Amino acid sequence: MSARIAAVLDPQIALMAGGHHAKAMPDRILADPRMANVRALILGEAEPRVVALLEDERRRAELPGVMWRDPLLGTHAAGIPRQSTATALLALDVNTLPLVNRAFLPQDPYTAPDGRIEANIVGSRGCPYNCTFCGAAVSANPDVTIRVRRPESIIEELHALHDEHGVTAFRFVDDLFLGAGRVITEQMAAFTRHGTGDRFVWDATGRINVLDRLTDSELDHLVANGLREVARVRSPGRNRSTKPGVLVRANG
Secondary structure: OHHHHHHOOOOOOOEEEOOHHHHHOHHHHHHOHHHOOEEEEEOOOOHHHHHHHHHOHHHHHHOOOEEEEOOOOOOEEEOOOOHHHHHHHHOOOHHHOOOOOHHHOOOOOEEOOOOOEEEEEOOEEOOOOOOOOOOOOHHHOOOOOOEEOOHHHHHHHHHHHHHHHOOOEEEEOOOOOEOOHHHHHHHHHHHHHOOHHHHOEEEEEEEHHHHHHOOHHHHHHHHHOOEEEEEEEOOOOOOOOOOOOOEEEEOO
16 A cells, blocks of 8 residues: 555655564565655654654664665665664653654544543553564564653653543553553552542553463552553463453454
């Protein structure tokens, strides 16, 4: 679909491309003649590299994880980063990013089937597990560390979305929001301090072996803080029966 769109654009329009497909199959994209106007194919988290490219396209030569096709030789080229900047550009500090400007997301927030105003939100980036089917697998992202947003930053975004759009339901679209007991404890302590469960409901992905290690009291604490649904990532081991108030949905 992206290639079909790119093929009919004015040749003078320079394109940047990214996303999961770019990470998985960069050579295929650059070899497609319909994508000839792609000046930068960005692999992985793109925010600071997009800014650098918008300031000066020639900077692509020094940016890690940026590829393009030489129009004369037809070969593929890639940026060669300075070691001092590579890590910051590939695995940026998520707590330094501003809140998402929803003016550019007309489909979010949206009215959910239950009538609530719902929004997607990201509380962390990266995943410590190595599922073979997943683009976020740790072995596929050797330069990307696991980063979790400060609880206060997440709560600030929840309240901002409620104040601006009337949102009362949230879906954490992280690779794995409920993926570590330490993180769950820290986040839920903040949710309790701010009475999040009294105002909002939320859904998240969870690792079943992590949830299995939680006590009934800890699971009840999640529900009291607004947890409505867990999209489960399976792992070996026994399953705990679902607590009342939490729908566990299998997720391959």
